Amino acid sequence: MSKDTINVGGEEKVVREDTAKSYRGTVWALLSVLGFIVIVAIMFFAFYLKSATDNKPSETPGQMEQRTRQ
Helix, strand or coil: CCEEEEEECCEEEEEEHHHHHHHHHHHHHHHHHHHHHHHHHHHHHHHHHHHHCCCCCCCCHHHHHHHHHC
């Protein structure tokens, strides 16, 4: 069996190769999910700020509809 080292909690541990691959895969998956959440949050706040500074925050939906029909 092949051995590999992983870094857990600041110390290196010698584990089997399949365990090391599984550990690295789990870390990669968690980082990918975290990156996706960060990108979605940035997009959400960017669109929220754009809509909050639309210069017509008190316009009713009826007024918006009339404006689009003209």
